[in-house]
Each structure stands twice: as C-alpha cells, then as structure tokens.
Amino acid sequence: xxxxxxxxxxRGPGFQIAIIIFVAGVIIRFAEILLLGRKPNLAEAxxxxxxxxxxxxxxxxxxxxxxxxxxxxxxxxxxxxxGGLFITxxxxxxxxxxxxxxxGFGWPALPTPVIDAMTVVTIIALLAILVHRIxxxxxxxxxxxxxxxxxxxxxxxxxxxxxxFHRIGMTAPTLLAIHILSVxxxxxxxxxxxxxxxxxxxxxxxxxxxxxGYRGVES
Amino acid sequence: MINDSNRDxxxxxxxxxxxxxRRSFLKFCATTASMMALSPAMIPKIAHALENxxxxxxxxxxFQECTGCTESLTRAHTTTIESLIFDFISLDYHHTLxxxxxxxxxxxxxxxxxxxxxxxxxxxxxxxxxxNPGYSTIAGISNYDMLMDTAKGAAAIVAVxxxxxxxxxxxxxxxxxxxxxVGDLIKDKPIINVPGCPxxxxxxxxxxxxxxxxxxxxxxxxIGRPKAxxxxxxxxxxxxxxxxxxxxxxxxxxxEGAKKGWCLYKLGCKGPTTYNACATTKWxxxxxxxxxxxxxxxxxxxxxxxxxxxxxxxxSMPTENITRTVIYTAAGAAAAGVxxxxxxxxxxxxxxxxxxxxxxxxxxx
Amino acid sequence: xxxxxxxxxxxxxxxxxxFNVKPLLNxxxxxLDKLIETGQSTVIDLRSIPLAxxxxxxxxxxxxxxxxxxxxxxxxxxxxxETRYAGVWIVTHYNDDDHIISRFIxxxxxxxxxxxxxxxxxxxxxxxxxxxxxxxxxxxxxx
Ligand code: SF4
Ligand code: SF4
Numbered sequence: 228x229x230x231x232x233x234x235x236x237x238r239g240p241g242f243q244i245a246i247i248i249f250v251a252g253v254i255i256r257f258a259e260i261l262l263l264g265r266k267p268n269l270a271e272a273x274x275x276x277x278x279x280x281x282x283x284x285x286x287x288x289x290x291x292x293x294x295x296x297x298x299x300x301x302x303x304x305x306x307x308x309x310g311g312l313f314i315t316x317x318x319x320x321x322x323x324x325x326x327x328x329x330x331g332f333g334w335p336a337l338p339t340p341v342i343d344a345m346t347v348v349t350i351i352a353l354l355a356i357l358v359h360r361i362x363x364x365x366x367x368x369x370x371x372x373x374x375x376x377x378x379x380x381x382x383x384x385x386x387x388x389x390x391x392f393h394r395i396g397m398t399a400p401t402l403l404a405i406h407i408l409s410v411x412x413x414x415x416x417x418x419x420x421x422x423x424x425x426x427x428x429x430x431x432x433x434x435x436x437x438x439x440g441y442r443g444v445e446s
Numbered sequence: 447m448i449n450d451s452n453r454d455x456x457x458x459x460x461x462x463x464x465x466x467x468r469r470s471f472l473k474f475c476a477t478t479a480s481m482m483a484l485s486p487a488m489i490p491k492i493a494h495a496l497e498n499x500x501x502x503x504x505x506x507x508x509f510q511e512c513t514g515c516t517e518s519l520t521r522a523h524t525t526t527i528e529s530l531i532f533d534f535i536s537l538d539y540h541h542t543l544x545x546x547x548x549x550x551x552x553x554x555x556x557x558x559x560x561x562x563x564x565x566x567x568x569x570x571x572x573x574x575x576x577x578n579p580g581y582s583t584i585a586g587i588s589n590y591d592m593l594m595d596t597a598k599g600a601a602a603i604v605a606v607x608x609x610x611x612x613x614x615x616x617x618x619x620x621x622x623x624x625x626x627x628v629g630d631l632i633k634d635k636p637i638i639n640v641p642g643c644p645x646x647x648x649x650x651x652x653x654x655x656x657x658x659x660x661x662x663x664x665x666x667x668x669i670g671r672p673k674a675x676x677x678x679x680x681x682x683x684x685x686x687x688x689x690x691x692x693x694x695x696x697x698x699x700x701x702e703g704a705k706k707g708w709c710l711y712k713l714g715c716k717g718p719t720t721y722n723a724c725a726t727t728k729w730x731x732x733x734x735x736x737x738x739x740x741x742x743x744x745x746x747x748x749x750x751x752x753x754x755x756x757x758x759x760x761x762s763m764p765t766e767n768i769t770r771t772v773i774y775t776a777a778g779a780a781a782a783g784v785x786x787x788x789x790x791x792x793x794x795x796x797x798x799x800x801x802x803x804x805x806x807x808x809x810x811x
Numbered sequence: 812x813x814x815x816x817x818x819x820x821x822x823x824x825x826x827x828x829x830f831n832v833k834p835l836l837n838x839x840x841x842x843l844d845k846l847i848e849t850g851q852s853t854v855i856d857l858r859s860i861p862l863a864x865x866x867x868x869x870x871x872x873x874x875x876x877x878x879x880x881x882x883x884x885x886x887x888x889x890x891x892x893e894t895r896y897a898g899v900w901i902v903t904h905y906n907d908d909d910h911i912i913s914r915f916i917x918x919x920x921x922x923x924x925x926x927x928x929x930x931x932x933x934x935x936x937x938x939x940x941x942x943x944x945x946x947x948x949x950x951x952x953x954x
Contacts, residue, residue, distance in 0.1 A: 229612070229669065229749040229750060230669075231719070231745075231748045231749050231750045231751065231754070232749065232750050232753075234719065234754070235750060235753050235754050235755075235765065238754070238755065238761075238763075238764055238765045239755065239764070239765040239766050240766075242764040242765075242766065242768065243764075243766055243768070243771055246764075246768055246771055246772060246775070247771060247775045250772055250775040250776055250779060251775050251776075251778065251779035251782070252779075253779075254776055254779035254780055254783050255779050255782055255783040255786060256783075257783065258779075258780065258782075258783025258784055258786065258787045259783065259786055259787055259790055261787070262783075262784065262787025262788065262790065262791060263787065263790055263791065263794065264791065320693050320695060320711075320712070321711065321760060321761070321762035322762060324712060324760045324762050324763055325762045325763050325764065328759070328763040328764065328768065328769075329764070329768045329769050329772060330769070331769070336693060337693075338692060338693045339690075339691060339692060339693035340691070340692070340693075342693075394679075394682070398668070398721070399679050399681070399718055399719050399721075400719040400748070403718070403719060403761065462930075462934075466886070467885060467928070467931050467934075468928035468929075468930040468931045469883065469885045469924060469927075469928055469931060470885035470886040472923065472924050472928070473883075473885050473886055473889055473904055473924060474886060476902075476904065476913060476915065476924070477904055477912050477913045479856070480856050480858050480859070480912075480913040480915075481913075483859060485856070486854030486855070486856050486915060487854070489854070683861040684861065685831075685861050685862060685863035685866075686863075707863075725861055726858065726859055726860065726861055727858065731910045731911075732858065732910075732911065734864070738863075738864060
C-alpha cells in the first residue's frame, strides 16, 4: 500500500468505520443509561430538580477553595489540558472544515500559530499529568491499565498532529495519514472507555444536582 | 541532426565539430545545471562530464497513455538547448514521433536493441493493462510483451508520467483494464519514476540529462523519483505558504482572500502531500504554476491521486459522504439502543422481582 | 506566446509574499563579503528559489543597473549586466524565442562566461593563422 493509498484509506473507508462505531457506540450507551430509569421519588419535592441540576453542571467545574488547595496540580493541569484539547480540536481551521463537511456549518477559527502553541502546552500538561499519576501513591493505586491506555490514545492525536503540521520525521502524506488514523482510534475506543465522560459528565452532574435540588439543598 | 557516424564520438567532440564555442557550451552547462536542479557549483563538473559523454540510444515505448507526456516534453521551452539534447541522444524508436511505421518501425526498435544491448535507455509512458492484453497493443504485440522484451537489454528505465510510474488514470478505481505501472512488472532493472500529469518538461529533460551526463542514476526517493526534483513538497516551496502558516485562506475562488492571493488549502489544495517541482520550475516557460493561477494543486505526481475524493475537498475532510453515514448510523443505533434499553429494563425488573429479601432471621439460621 | 501576453493572476506585483526577497539579498551580501575576504565567487540560481509573482523583478530592481551591460550571442542571446553593486552580476540566458531559460546572480569580479575561453582562443589562433595564409596566397596571386 502506497502512502497516498494509506491516506486515501484513512480519509475514506477508515473514517467511515470510525464514525459508525463512534456514533453508534455513543447513542447506544446513552440509550442504555437513560432507559434504565430511576425509582420514582415518593417524597414531596422541596425544590426544583431542574434548577439544581443545571447549577451543578456549571458549579462542579469550579473547585471550592479547600479542594483547590488540596489538589491544585490536578485542577490546574486538568483545566489546561481540557481547554487545550477543546481549542486544538474545535478551533483549528482544517478541523473546522472537517466538521463543516459533516454537519453543514462552521465557525471562526483561531489563528494557526495560537493553535500551534496550544498544542505544545496541552502535550506538556498531559505529560505532567502522567508523571503525577505515577509519582502519587494514591493515584497510582487507583489507576488501571485502561487509564494509561486512554491517556495514550488522547495524547497521540496531539503529537501526530504537531508532527504532521511541522512535517517532521516522515513524508507529509504518511504523517497526515497517521494523524488521522490516531484520531480514528480515539473515536473507536471513545464510547467504550472513560473517554465517554466527555458526554456523560453533564448527565451525571445533572443527576447529582437534581437529587439535591429535589430535596431543597445546595449541592 | 548529428548523423550516425557520430555515435562513438563524445559530446564535446561533436559540438566542436559543429562549430559550437566553448562559451556556448558553458551556457548550455549552466542551463543544464539549473534544469537538473543542481547547485551552480556543479557547473564545472557537468561541463567535464558532458564533454566526455557518449551518444546514447533511447527507445521510447508508449502504452495506455494520452500522449500528454510527449506533448509536454516536445514543448520543453529551451528550444536551442533542448534540440541540442535531442540531437545528442539517438531516439531510435518513438511511435508518435518517428517517421517510420509498421514493420519498419518495429525493425528500428529491434535493431537498436540488438546494437546497444545492455546500454540503451528505455523510456516508457502509459500504464500496462494486465486484464485483457487486447486493451492496448502495438503492431499486434501486447504492451506487456513489448515492455518485458524491450526491458531486458535496457541499462535503465525511465517511467515518464504518473501512468507509467504508478498506474495513473487508467489505474483509477475501478481500474477496468487492470492497469499496472512499470515498477509493478519489472524488478530487476533500475527504474526512475518521473511522475506528473503530465510531468514538467524540464523535469523530464533534467532527469534524462542527469542520466546522460553522469551515466548514473540520480538519487531517488522512496517511490523512485529523483530527489533533485521531487525532494520537496509543493507546500514547502509554495509562495502562499506564509498565509497557510498564519491561517489566512481563500474560502471561494473569487472572494477577498482569493484576490489577495491567500492559501488555497480550503479549496482542496493537495500541495501539502504532493512532491513535485512546479512551485519553482513552474510551467509554460517558467510563466506560472496552478497555485499561482489561483487553482489548488491536484497532487498529480503522487500515486492514486485520482482516488483521493474530490479535487476540491480539503485534505482534512473525509472523502466520503459522512453526513449520510452519521444519519443512518444514528437511526440504527437509536433503534438498537431502545431495544437494548428495553432488555436491560426487563432484566432489572426481573432481578427486582426474583430478589429474595434477606431478613435478620435468615442470617440467624 | 510572447511574455507580454502573460496574464498576472490575482496578486499585485510588489506584495511582499514569500519573504524570500530579503534573505536572498542578504545572501548576496554574504557572497560579496566572501569575495572580498577570500576571492571566492558565488553563483545563485534564481530559478531554484520559490518566488511569488513580481518578486524576481523586485530583486532585480533593488540590485539595479550598473556600469557594464554585455550581450552575448551564444546558442541564443545572453545578457550579462553588472548591477549597481560592483561585483554583483546578473546573468540571463535566453533561447531562440527570447524566453528566459535560466538566470543567475553571480558574485565575482568577472563572470566566467564573459571571459574568452582557452579552447576558443586556441581555435581562434589556428583560424586566424589559416585566414592569414589565405590572405598571403591571395596577395601573391594578385600581384
Ligand atoms: S496553496 Fe496549497 S501548497 Fe500553497 S501553502 Fe496553501 S496548501 Fe500549501
Ligand atoms: S500544482 Fe500540483 S497538480 Fe498541478 S502540476 Fe503542480 S504538482 Fe501537479
């Protein structure tokens, strides 16, 4: 297989396969979660479920002072790499083109040099997080193989994307093909690993907040 | 034309006999160096090598092709210098250009092969149909047979054009003739690929000159192309690159960005994945090249460039219709999800129903 | 097609596009320095550098015209000019149709192609000898 054939494959059939698994996986998992249902709460409502739910979705993103002091590193690095991922994935012009091709509309991009810098920052944050995970005894203890695997699959598109943009090490078509392939890998494992939290996070936070809201307490 | 008795003379001798001055020869060498994309520091070496080069025999075979490559070559712009090169080589067989036809033509090929066995240069344009040999024949001989027969005594083979080098348009899906490239069939000879649709004329002549001048193969990249011409991508040599780096793109062919000469990535430019020389050598007497004229690069010097989806889809876009895939998948998955959900619910209810409560009394037993 | 009918697309001449103009001129400066320090000359192939439309003209404009302008008639026309900066030459080769086939910046005290070549001098010597012989013969016959 020539490198252009490889590139054509990841842009064609490879992408099809990945998107099918991704979309089907995410929808089925959501359906499963939602359809399982909750027991009806027979107690009298003392507050609004909706209000509590929506508030928590936002409020849980910002740690209170104590939590922040206890795990400042996790908070800061977590914010950096999540923000970095968002920016590099959704605000890079070629990526927006890809979304536009699928969903029919686009949005303004950030200047390429900004994306470039963000990529480096995000990669560094992810590396720091890995070091922290390994060095911290408690974290190491609760880490599973899946955690390391997911970390790898997350950082790969960043690294391959950086290499492809700067055209380092291999010929350009191969670099680009590898980058797209790494993203397809991410899409394929997404619904079946902890990566799914990108979607379920709103759901679970809403539940948490809604339960408290129903009881009329702050969450 | 230089006549046949000159075959044993060196180029230097022939030129002097024609009354071509050393100064003219130097000009020829300087232009040749520029054509071969060699550094001007090489000019003295080229002069020395050309001085002593001997007139080679060249056989040109055309298979499944459109003659675009020959057209490109014969329109190579350096008329004076080019004709010198053409006078210098002995083009013994080229069925589009030669005067002879039929048996006489085939005779010429066989004679040239016999006389120069092991020494002649074989140039091929067009791909070879492997499905039914009847798809393309010359004088009743199938392309495959003619290629294999002629390749035997060749010193080296130059595959001119993307068809000969990688299969090209006949090889595009679904490849109805079973077209293959020269390199797919011949493994035991040095092959130089000079792809392009068509290849840039000075790249063809530059490659030939390199072989004729130094009598050796140029340095080739991983898919057989001379590094001198295909060593850098269009993107790396594109004068619009500063706009790409800044993220300034033309969105349509006639918007403000297009008028300001911004990068054509969004219009489907394949420059980032295409290795060719046109960004510097340019086309039509060095006038311009597609990107300069405002059109994205198609990727013509790369294998399978016909199968990369629309020419106007950006490299970061999937080639197929993903929207449709997503909609179908979502519909299917929703149905499956509901079914699975119902099953899970049923399971849950059953679990609740069959659940035996354990009481303190049970534990006391 | 003569070069006057060439259509310039989209880009206005003079736009600073590739940013190769300045580095190239700097390279010329370095080459001059080398010429002064070591006497070594440098040749730069202008056709091997990515340039946007108008940029070659820009370089030529900056270098300008100096004291020497020579035309050679060797396998088509060639033009050798010394720029405003002594030691910096522009050598342009044309083909029979007056199209530029190669263009170099040479940083040297004298471009090689302007010098009479040893081989040509030798050929000239024997040619002149023959001519003089003929003349003499003619003179003898005439008298
Ligand atoms: S026009 Fe094409 S080759 Fe030029 S910089 Fe843009 S993407 Fe690269
Ligand atoms: S711009 Fe691209 S497609 Fe066009 S001739 Fe050059 S390499 Fe081929």
